[in-house]
Amino acid sequence: MTLLQLLLLLFLLICALMAGRIKDLISSVIIFAAYSLTMALLWQQLNAPDVAITEAAMGAGVTTLLLFAAISRTERME
Amino acid sequence: MxxxxxxxxxxxxxxxxxxxxxxxxxxxxxxxxxxxxxxTVIASSIILYILAYGLLSEEKRIPEHFTRVVESAGALFYVFVGLLGVLLGTRFLGNSVAGFPLGIPGRLSSGGTIFLLTFAIGMKVASTMITLFSHLIDEEREEG
Structure with a gap:
């Protein structure tokens, strides 16, 4: 396991913990998008480019927008 | 916006x-x-268009009944290609056993019916994502 993968894993862990803990839901969604992007980089590092493309398009792109649309219909703060 | x-x-x-x-x-x-x-990538480009130009401008260019038709057509096309294997005397989604030419490996025309199946899934997923997002942000449209 290289240094890049270790750093990505550490950042992934921090993002996952903070996305659950933070009270502002918009900040939480942005952190979740960063989590998805890091996960896509990690999938590519783990020799799974197919999953990486799906994760980058689905997790970082469409899921973020769908969660934003859901927040705009409800409340911002938890 | x-x-x-x-x-x-x-x-x-x-x-x-x-x-x-x-x-x-x-x-x-x-x-x-x-x-x-x-x-998903194609749908995200349409979602970017909705965010930049508004839902009304998007509905003028891509009407809602069009995405509905494309969505159903993608699913039906997948089932139709799958049933071609049954009609040709083998199993559902039968590819080379049903007699479809496989072509030269590495070319775009290789793989028999997989090309058509991937295209059908792409149609279905793209129109589903567009419908999902436009229904979520549309305030006036009533349910059903």
Whole structure:
């Protein structure tokens, strides 16, 4: 396991913990998008480019927008 | 949301995103990617258009009944290609056993019916994502 993968894993862990803990839901969604992007980089590092493309398009792109649309219909703060 | 910079930049970006999505769909049987990933990329370009220009402008260009028809057509096309294997005397989704030519490995025309199946999945996923997002942000449209 290289240094890049270790750093990505550490950042992934921090993002996952903070996305659950933070009270502002918009900040939480942005952190979740960063989590998805890091996960896509990690999938590519783990020799799974197919999953990486799906994760980058689905997790970082469409899921973020769908969660934003859901927040705009409800409340911002938890 | 109607900022000039966002409108100009998205006008530049949307064609490139759509070409990349079409590439992922069409080369799904050769390179990483496939119907789901490519359809999501195409749908995200349309979602970018909705965010930059508004839902009314998007509904004028891509009417809602059109995405509904494309969505159902993608699913039905997949089932039709699958049933071709049954009609030719083998199993559901039968490819080379049903007599479809496999072509030269590595070419775009290789893989028998997988090309058509990936295209059907791309149609279905792209129109589903567009419908999902436009229904979520539309305030006036009543349910059903």
């Amino acid at each position: 109607r900022d000039l910079i966002i409108r100009v930049i998205s006008r530049f970006m949307i064609p490139f995103i759509q070409v990349y999505g079409a590439y992922i769909v069409l080369y799904g049987h050769l390179s990483p990617g496939g119907g789901f990933a490519g359809g």
